[in-house]
Amino acid sequence: MKKIQPTILKGTRDFLPKEMMKRNKVMEILKSTFEGFGYSPIETPIISPAETILGKYGEEGDRLTYSFKDRGDRSIALPYDLTVPFARFFATNYQDLPLPFKRYQIQRVWRAEKPQQGRLREFYQCDIDIIGSKSLICEAEIVKMIVTSFEKLGLKNIVVKTNSRRLMNAVLTSFGVPKEKTMDAIRIIDKILKIGEGVAISELEKIGINDPKKIIELLKPEDTNKNTLKKLSAYDTSELEEFLTYSTLLGVQEKNIQIDPMLARGLDYYTGLTFEVISPDWESGTICGGGRYDNLCGLFSDKDFSGVGVAFGFERIMLLLEKLNLFQDIKAPSQVLVTIFDKDSVKDALSTYKILIEAGVPTEIYFESEKLAKQFKFADKKQIPFVLIRGENERKNDEITVKRMENGTQKTIPLTQLVSYLQNYYEAK
Amino acid sequence: MKRNNVRIAVQKDGRLRASSLKFLESLGLAIKKVDERALVAQCSNENVEILYVRHSDIPKYVLNGVADFAILGANVLYENSLELKKIKTLDFGQxxxxxxxxxxxxxxxxxxxxxxxxxxxxxxxxxxxxxxxxxxxxxxxxxxxxxxxxxxxxxxxxxxxxxxxxxxxxxxxxxxxxxxxxVALFVESPFEDSLKKKFIEKFLESK
Missing domain, CATH: 3.40.190.10 (Periplasmic binding protein-like II)
Structure with missing residues (x-):
């Protein structure tokens, strides 16, 4: 029979155990941090009626959305991101949810892109939102949670850049920028780091804005947040000040937060504060971002809900942690391998195995009574740190030998002390 | 209710107790004699209370603000990975x-x-x-x-x-x-308090 080629689609991935354990660890850290701030997990369907996904991201987004006809000839789409499915979820369920509602969601999304470096067809997104409150405590809490999450991942020097969309609008209005050009101007200013000041100025001039140089000068962040706000004192900066007061009270340090009046985050739907997180160790873009919006569910419901949310760039964070070599303490799932000494030892090995699994020591047993060297090799390949050996001598003396694979040292101890010995081996904890 | 006195936790039983009391008395505190099993002793000349607690529990009293000061071995801080502010290194408990x-x-x-x-x-x-x-x-x-x-x-x-x-x-x-x-250390709680501050000024900074 002709075999099928075991291929996967370009832009999708198989995760081998080592990689998967790293991903699980990062997800666990993020989830436990989110839950520590009172955020609840939710999940939304992978397949949805196409009309709940299409038409929300503009032409480009529609083109990149995976969609197909199912067997009942219905148009089905896969999620392009987690924002729209969450808006739909909230519009469906808000009456049953406690308000304000705080959720986190880590799920796969799909994009029908041409796969290339850093662009996948299937990847994870990780979103958190508070919806149903206009208090700036929400923003402060989210920033505290961002800083805490990255700290727990080993990234202590991240900077949360923040700005007020209202303030930016006020500045542009004061320079005579007409309303219909505000969004264009914001988009140009937002990419100033990428395109350079000179290009930005000429682009702003091109859309008919006077004095772009002065605008940019005014919006440049100063050395401290206090000085940035001072420079803008002719405008209403109360929103940023209140937010800073709250986040300081929550223990967010000045080094982790920067008011950047040029920050916009291109998206149109932000209405209040916006956030972008950068790391000094990562030059290729932001690792987390979001902001305040006023009308998340507008497409699905007549009700207006104000909320604030950010998305963690899960795949980028994985690459960054890998680059910084922060995955050294990833352990194999099992810590101990029970070997089978010879054909007559099967019963004995099983009873040792039983003791350990029932005591909660992560253990596995070798399935065949093969040469010990072969069993050791298996432990090595699986990176299991301890191997147990119980031959005739050990059995006679009610003992067991524990071999540490890393350096080959062996220790023979009373069988009755095995669980305590392994549990207290500090690496096995 | 807000406390209106200063509390110092010392070791209840063990090698630090006698030296700790001697040190406090050398500062000028007149500690009333109490039964060895008593957990609290007052001072007759100051609004100061001495708490006698288990050595390993001392950090809990200080970290919860129930005691303002404590005398304890540096080893206890190390064992519990705590950083309490040290006011003075003492010359006993080596x-x-x-x-x-x-x-x-x-x-x-x-x-x-x-x-x-x-x-x-x-x-x-x-x-x-x-x-x-x-x-x-x-x-x-x-x-x-x-x-x-x-x-x-x-x-x-x-x-x-x-x-x-x-x-x-x-x-x-x-x-x-x-x-x-x-070695034994004289440490303070991590909380701001005016009585605590006055105590430091009166008994420790002038010495």
Whole structure:
């Protein structure tokens, strides 16, 4: 029979155990941090009626959305991101949810892109939102949670850049920028780091804005947040000040937060504060971002809900942690391998195995009574740190030998002390 | 309710109690004599209360703001990975956290501890030390009489506090390494308080 080629689609991935354990660890850290701030997990369907996904991201987004006809000839789409499915979820369920509602969601999304470096067809997104409150405590809490999450991942020097969309609008209005050009101007200013000041100025001039140089000068962040706000004192900066007061009270340090009046985050739907997180160790873009919006569910419901949310760039964070070599303490799932000494030892090995699994020591047993060297090799390949050996001598003396694979040292101890010995081996904890 | 006095926690039983009281009296506090089992003693000349608590519980009293000051061994802070603000290093309570093995043991230096069983009442201090030395061993936590564990077959080595080394000798043990030397410290709680501040100004800064 002709075999099928075991291929996967370009832009999708198989995760081998080592990689998967790293991903699980990062997800666990993020989830436990989110839950520590009172955020609840939710999940939304992978397949949805196409009309709940299409038409929300503009032409480009529609083109990149995976969609197909199912067997009942219905148009089905896969999620392009987690924002729209969450808006739909909230519009469906808000009456049953406690308000304000705080959720986190880590799920796969799909994009029908041409796969290339850093662009996948299937990847994870990780979103958190508070919806149903206009208090700036929400923003402060989210920033505290961002800083805490990255700290727990080993990234202590991240900077949360923040700005007020209202303030930016006020500045542009004061320079005579007409309303219909505000969004264009914001988009140009937002990419100033990428395109350079000179290009930005000429682009702003091109859309008919006077004095772009002065605008940019005014919006440049100063050395401290206090000085940035001072420079803008002719405008209403109360929103940023209140937010800073709250986040300081929550223990967010000045080094982790920067008011950047040029920050916009291109998206149109932000209405209040916006956030972008950068790391000094990562030059290729932001690792987390979001902001305040006023009308998340507008497409699905007549009700207006104000909320604030950010998305963690899960795949980028994985690459960054890998680059910084922060995955050294990833352990194999099992810590101990029970070997089978010879054909007559099967019963004995099983009873040792039983003791350990029932005591909660992560253990596995070798399935065949093969040469010990072969069993050791298996432990090595699986990176299991301890191997147990119980031959005739050990059995006679009610003992067991524990071999540490890393350096080959062996220790023979009373069988009755095995669980305590392994549990207290500090690496096995 | 807001407390209107200053509280100092000291060791209830053990080698630090007498020296701690002597030190406090040398500052000028007149501590009323109380029964040895009493948990609280007042001062007759100041609005100061002395709390007698278990040595290992002292950090809890200070960290919860129930006591403003405490006298405790540096080893307790190290064991609990705490950083309480030290006001003064005192001249008593000297002792060392040591690793010891039976005299005839083949274990000669700390590298030989790899894979062995080490009994201790200070598991965190020992764990930190082993990690810093990249030694892997099984830490057997025992709350007292650690020195007998090797002869009973429960451990191959011990990690314990010693002052003179006599207990080690009496149990046929020899020290192979000193993890750290400890001494009694006068520390303060991490909370701002005006009475506490006044106490420091009056009794410690003027001395």
């Amino acid at each position: 002792c060392s956290l040591k690793i010891a093995v039976p005299k005839e043991s083949p274990i000669k230096n700390i590298i030989d501890l790899n894979g062995e069983r080490i009994a201790t009442s200070y598991p965190n201090s020992l764990c930190k030390f082993l990690q810093s030395q990249k030694i892997h061993a099984s830490i057997i936590e025992i709350n007292g009489s650690v020195e007998v564990t090797p002869s009973l077959g429960l451990a191959d080595a011990i990690c314990d506090l010693t002052q003179t080394g006599n207990t080690l000798k009496a149990n046929g043990l020899r020290s192979i390494h000193t993890i750290f030397d400890s």
